Amino acid sequence: MPEGKRRYKATIDGESYTIVGPKSQEHMKTVAETVDEQMKQLKELTKGLSNEKRAILLAINAVSDQLTMRKELEDIKKKLEHLE
Template identity: 60%
Template sequence: MPDEKRRFKAKIAGETYTIVGPRSEKHMQVVAQTVDEQMTQLQKMTKGLDSEKRAMLMAINAVSDQLEMKKKMIKLEERIKELEEKLS
């Protein structure tokens, strides 16, 4: 049975968004708070940019971070496999 979809209202950079997904409310609160904090920080650093361009910068940063974490995860999985083979 697939995870149940939940609706969550979040206020990010002064705008209200409805997020729909299977994650817990606590998880979505942390996500929304983190995005709001990063948008506020980005707003202070890029006063000349509109919110759409700031959002694009946030997306680029998020994907970059995701790719780096994926690389680390693959290296850790390879290391685990090596260690498991040594134990066998």
């Protein structure tokens, strides 16, 4: 395994996964728990959808949130630059 990479075993929606990355065990645990919780919520809201489609919806929601936060961060940086 490349230097700086860690393995974390997670259960998401009843399936086992091995997550590999440079983040801490606590970070990966939080990510896995968040994904598991969001999958459970989607299951309740979208009873007729396959797990694959739920996973795609989850990815769309995650990317949307990421883009929103990126825009908010850029706006904060611009405000900070004007204050300096």
